[in-house]
Amino acid sequence: xxxxxxxxxxxxxxxxxxxxxxxxxxxxxxxxxxxxxxxxxxxxxxxxxxxxxxxxxxxxxxxxxxxxxxxxxxxxxxxxxxxxxxxxxxxxxxxxxxxxxxxxxxxxxxxxxxxxxxxxxxxxxxxxxxxxxxxxxxxxxxxxxxxxxxxxxxxxxxxxxxxxxxxxxxxxxxxxxxxxxxxxxxxxxxxxxxxxxxxxxxxxxxxxxxxxxxxxxxxxxxxxxxxxxxxxxxxxxxxxxxxxxxxxxxxxxxxxxxxxxxxxxxxxxxxxxxxxxxxxxxxxxxxxxxxxxxxxxxxxxxxxxxxxxxxxxxxxxxxxxxxxxxxxxxxxxxxxxxxxxxxxxxxxxxxxxxxxxxxxxxxxxxxxxxxxxxxxxxxxxxxxxxxxxxxxxxxxxxxxxxxxxxxxxxxxxxxxxxxxxxxxxxxxxxxxxxxxxxxxxxxxxxxxxxxxxxxxxxxxxxxxxxxxxxxxxxxxxxxxxxxxxxxxxxxxxxxxxxxxxxxxxxxxxxxxxxxxxxxxxxxxxxxxxxxxxxxxxxxxxxxxxxxxxxxxxxxxxxxxxxxxxxxxxxxxxxxxxxxxxxxxxxxxxxxxxxxxxxxxxxxxxxxxxxxxxxxxxxxxxxxxxxxxxxxxxxxxxxxxxxxxxxxxxxxxxxxxxxxxxxxxxxxxxxxxxxxxx
Numbered sequence: 001x002x003x004x005x006x007x008x009x010x011x012x013x014x015x016x017x018x019x020x021x022x023x024x025x026x027x028x029x030x031x032x033x034x035x036x037x038x039x040x041x042x043x044x045x046x047x048x049x050x051x052x053x054x055x056x057x058x059x060x061x062x063x064x065x066x067x068x069x070x071x072x073x074x075x076x077x078x079x080x081x082x083x084x085x086x087x088x089x090x091x092x093x094x095x096x097x098x099x100x101x102x103x104x105x106x107x108x109x110x111x112x113x114x115x116x117x118x119x120x121x122x123x124x125x126x127x128x129x130x131x132x133x134x135x136x137x138x139x140x141x142x143x144x145x146x147x148x149x150x151x152x153x154x155x156x157x158x159x160x161x162x163x164x165x166x167x168x169x170x171x172x173x174x175x176x177x178x179x180x181x182x183x184x185x186x187x188x189x190x191x192x193x194x195x196x197x198x199x200x201x202x203x204x205x206x207x208x209x210x211x212x213x214x215x216x217x218x219x220x221x222x223x224x225x226x227x228x229x230x231x232x233x234x235x236x237x238x239x240x241x242x243x244x245x246x247x248x249x250x251x252x253x254x255x256x257x258x259x260x261x262x263x264x265x266x267x268x269x270x271x272x273x274x275x276x277x278x279x280x281x282x283x284x285x286x287x288x289x290x291x292x293x294x295x296x297x298x299x300x301x302x303x304x305x306x307x308x309x310x311x312x313x314x315x316x317x318x319x320x321x322x323x324x325x326x327x328x329x330x331x332x333x334x335x336x337x338x339x340x341x342x343x344x345x346x347x348x349x350x351x352x353x354x355x356x357x358x359x360x361x362x363x364x365x366x367x368x369x370x371x372x373x374x375x376x377x378x379x380x381x382x383x384x385x386x387x388x389x390x391x392x393x394x395x396x397x398x399x400x401x402x403x404x405x406x407x408x409x410x411x412x413x414x415x416x417x418x419x420x421x422x423x424x425x426x427x428x429x430x431x432x433x434x435x436x437x438x439x440x441x442x443x444x445x446x447x448x449x450x451x452x453x454x455x456x457x458x459x460x461x462x463x464x465x466x467x468x469x470x471x472x473x474x475x476x477x478x479x480x481x482x483x484x485x486x487x488x489x490x491x492x493x494x495x496x497x498x499x500x501x502x503x504x505x506x507x508x509x510x511x512x513x514x515x516x517x518x519x520x521x522x523x524x525x526x527x528x529x530x531x532x533x534x535x536x537x538x539x540x541x542x543x544x545x546x547x548x549x550x551x552x553x554x555x556x557x558x559x560x561x562x563x564x565x566x567x568x569x570x571x572x573x574x575x576x577x578x579x580x581x582x583x584x585x586x587x588x589x590x591x592x593x594x595x596x597x598x599x600x601x602x603x604x605x606x607x608x609x610x611x612x613x614x615x616x617x618x619x620x621x622x623x624x625x626x627x628x629x630x631x632x633x634x635x636x637x638x639x640x641x642x643x644x645x646x647x648x649x650x651x652x653x654x655x656x657x658x659x660x661x662x663x664x665x666x667x668x669x670x671x672x673x674x675x676x677x
Contacts, residue, residue, distance in 0.1 A: 012438055014447020015454075015520035016040050032458040034466045034476045036483075037520065039450045041269065046484050047450035048258070050265040050300065055234045056257040057139045060264070060300050065091045068276060068302035075306040075322075076129045082306045082322055090133060097215075098137035098229065099222030104213075106168040106190050107143055113493045116254070118237055120164050122188070124148040124157075124179070125172035126310040127282045130194050130215055132295060134170050138238075139257075140229040145239040146252075147287035149652040150174070154181040159249050160242060161186040163493055170215065173197045174310075180204050192218055234258035240492060241289050241426045252492035253426045255289070260296060262451040262485035263429040267297045269450040271437040272395060272420060274326065276302030281324045283308040283315055285652040289430035290399050290422075294328055316388070323390035331403040332654040335550065338407045339576075341385055341414055356381045363413035371440040374416050385414040393417055399424065400653050402524050404551060405443035412442070421446060423524070427501060427508055428452070429486040433522055444523035445514070452484040455507070456514060459528055464513055477515040479528050481507040530658065532562045540569060545619065546656070552613045554579035554606060557644050559661045561669055570672040571637045572665050573606060574644060597639035607637060638668045 015037040038046070054060050065087050072084035085093070101107055107119045121143050125131055138145050146164050148157065150172075157178060165187045171179065173195035179185075180201070185208060192213045205212060238257045242250040267274065280298050282305055284291040298305050306322040308315055319327075329337075345356050359378035366372040379386075386393070396415060398408065399422040412419050423433040423445040432454070435446030448454050456478030458465045464477040487508045490498035502508050513526035526541045534540060542560035549558040549571065557574035580596050583589075589599055596602050644650055649661040662669070 012436070013040050013520045014436070014517075014522075016043060018043055018453060032466070033478065033481075034456045034516065036453050036455050037448065037516075038453045039269070039448050040520070042450045046262075046453065047265050047269065048262050048485050050261070050268055055261060056232050056236065057238055057260055057296065058229070058232050058257070060261065060296075061091070061136060061139060064299055064302055071276065071302055072304045073299070074129045074132060075304065077307075077309050077318060077321070080321075084304065084306075085129070087302070090136060093219060094133050094136035094140055095226060095229070096219045096222035097133060098141035098143075099225060099227040100218035100220070101137065101143070101168075101222070102141065102227045103221050103225055104218065106192075106213075106218075108167070110165065112165065116237060116492075119143040120146050120166045120240075122146045122148060122161075122164070122166045122169035123171075124150070124152075124169055124175040125194055126150045126174070127284075127286050127291070127307050128172070128194065128310065129307055130170070131286055132305070132307075135239075139232070141227075142230040142232050142236060144237045147239070147241070148175070149242070149285060149287045151285075151648075151650075151652040152178065154178060154183070156250055157182050158184040158186065160252070161188050163252060164240070168192065170194060173201075176201055176205060180208070185209065232257060234261065237489070239292070241287065241292070243426050251494060251497055253289075254489040254492055255426075255429055256489055259429045259486055259488060260293065263293055263424075263431045263449070264297050264300050266431055266449040266451045266486070267293070270420065270434045271418070272297075272326075272397070272434075274298065274301045274303060278303040278325045279322060280305050280326045280328070281308060281319055281322050282306065283312075283318075284328060284330065288400075288653050289424070289426045290653075291328070293424075293430040294397070319390045320387075323392050325392055326395050326397070327389050327393050328397040328399070330400040330654055331398060331407070332401070334398055334403060334411060335407055337388070338410060341388075342410070344384070360410075360413065364409060367409060367413055368440050371438055373412055373418055379416050382414040382416060386416060389415055395420065397422060399430075401655065402547060403443060404547065406551070408442045423522075424449075424486070425508075425510060427488045428482050428484075428510075429488065431486065432482050435521070439519075439521075441517075444517060444521050446521050448522075449484075449486065451486050452482055454483070454522070455481050456516065457481055457509075459513060462513065462526065462528070462531070464526070468515075470515075473518070475515050477513065477525065480510045480512045480514045480522065480524075482510060483507050532564060534562050534564065534567055534569070542569075542658075545569070545614075548614060548617045548619060549573070549610060552606075552609050554583070554609060559644065559649070559656060559658075559665065561662060561665075563669075563673065566673055568636055570669055571610075572640055572644075572661070572668065573610075573637050574640050574642070575606065577641075594641045597641045603637060603639060606639065610637070636672050638665070638672060640665075640668075 017035040018038045049055055069088040070086050073087040073090045075082040075084035107121050109117055109119050111117045123131055123134055135145055146166055167187050168190040169188055170192045176197055189211055191210045192215055194215050234257050236257050237254055238260055239255050240252040241255055242252050274297055308318045348356055359381035363375055363378055394417055396419040398419055408419055418437040421435045424430040431449045432452050433445035433448055456466055456476050458478050466476040466478055468475050468477045483506050511529040512524050513528055514522045514524050517523055527543045530543055531541050540562050545560050546558045549555055554576050555573055556576045559572040560569055562569040577593055584596050647664045649657055
């Protein structure tokens with residue numbers, strides 16, 4: 001078949017209108033919003049549970065142990081390979097751990113907010129087997145996990161400690177360093193160490209008044225005196241998930257057993273097809289709802305999970321040893337894979353280059369016309385890419401942020417497998433939309449999850465309405481609003497922020513601007529919350545611009561800022577070191593990397609690249625940083641040699657924290673505006 005879209009695709013739909021005349025928000029004639037839409041398979045009733053008898057995560061785990069008891073469950077790297085505990089062994093250790101926690105009175109029930117009676121327990125560590133065994137124990141014994149991102153600093157940690165008043169925290173050796181730096185410990189008094197630490201660290205922690213336990217001691221205590229698990233209900237609070245705090249202090253989203261059960265049930269309706277033969281490598285941060293949902297889905301289906309060693313530099317080796325069948329990541333990391341693979345292909349010469357170029361062209365045509373991911377002969381050109389992901393990866397998943405079409409399409413054909421795009425927020429338990437493997441089109445969200453209904457609400461300030469017409473076709477646009485069993489219970493001790501997020505009718509307002517595609521899917525086109533207005537009254541959406549800038553040749557990262565008293569935007573650009581050094585060599589420019597980042601000719605080169613690529617991708621003049629080529633000092637871009645993560649500007653899921661970036665680069669921003677002509 002040529003480049004036309006397949007007949008099968010033309011008749012497939014992601015969502016349909018749900019019309020219920022006596023329900024507000026679903027009538028065709030409602031002003032300022034679209035009709036309510038649902039998954040085509042669940043128009044009459046949203047999905048709540050995966051099957052009869054599983055209404056809580058406790059029932060789910062008990063079911064998995066009964067079905068998959070002797071199968072490998074969780075593994076960690078020991079010696080020169082992964083070693084696994086079976087479902088039975090993990091369950092047994094979780095019972096011993098939960099019993100030890102109970103015997104030692106490490107957690108007590110509190111009611112400090114509304115009707116929530118909670119037994120809160122903290123964990124502060126990178127992904128590891130003990131992290132999930134603690135999570136398992138909490139599920140069995142009715143405790144609520146309070147996860148701390150391993151990247152949290154000494155400001156955010158006390159905020160969460162103060163808000164939750166947790167008394168006990170399970171903590172890794174590395175994380176104790178961050179805890180020692182905190183000025184306030186609030187009610188935290190018990191630390192369960194997951195690793196050995198130095199005598200000096202022990203002394204410092206004890207000096208702050210902490211009582212120290214070893215993980216193994218708690219397990220052994222429980223083994224000697226087992227306590228029976230407690231019964232939980234669907235409404236029981238399973239976990240807090242603290243949002244990344246991209247605009248201020250983190251907010252503690254309250255997520256129940258039923259929230260996650262409905263999300264797990266919804267994963268079974270997607271094209272992921274997770275089953276007991278699958279193997280997953282866990283390296284995306286477990287405090288984030290995306291990785292937590294993936295792990296729990298793996299446990300529901302009897303799959304196997306291997307935890308990376310906590311070092312990003314060893315991830316490639318971890319993947320090669322574990323050989324996952326399912327690989328999940330986020331666009332920022334997929335972009336790096338894309339850049340690396342493309343660079344390797346560009347180094348090929350002669351007949352190999354000709355074959356590789358033809359393979360790319362043919363496979364892209366087949367992908368975009370028939371949603372075809374493999375091609376016997378041409379797959380051989382990408383064996384190195386397959387090996388990069390372990391050699392047997394059958395499915396990849398992307399979420400957390402939008403991904404560009406050129407990136408995801410190339411990765412699909414080079415990895416020779418589907419990549420499902422998912423969308424969800426912490427507040428919607430991670431899964432609200434998902435694409436299908438049958439869909440030849442990329443870079444959109446797909447359709448609503450089986451537990452979710454959605455609508456688009458007009459945003460007139462940004463000229464997005466449910467009546468919009470594009471190229472003669474009605475294309476509703478507006479803020480994506482969600483409702484269903486995955487929507488969270490609110491923010492802990494923050495009723496004001498809760499009311500801002502969920503309206504009186506139960507709709508979660510995401511802040512993301514989307515449009516409805518011809519087949520009932522949704523595509524994100526803008527962000528409502530992260531917009532600013534320039535002096536001339538024009539609105540600027542920095543995330544949209546950054547997504548394009550980050551694909552510009554030589555650009556690794558970008559941060560866009562605009563002052564309402566100024567007529568132009570400015571950009572902090574982190575350049576790719578190899579690219580800068582190569583250009584300097586060709587242009588005979590002397591200096592080390594930091595010096596090159598200040599060189600007017602190098603800066604001018606980046607401005608030209610941004611200008612050319614920006615215009616090719618339909619950015620308007622206000623969305624492209626300007627530069628006076630006659631006076632190089634009047635530059636509105638600043639080249640920063642250090643990654644943004646080094647300044648604490650990124651969350652653990654690599655999202656830009658704008659308020660921090662603005663503070664970090666305040667002097668550079670001020671100087672850029674001062675020197676403009």
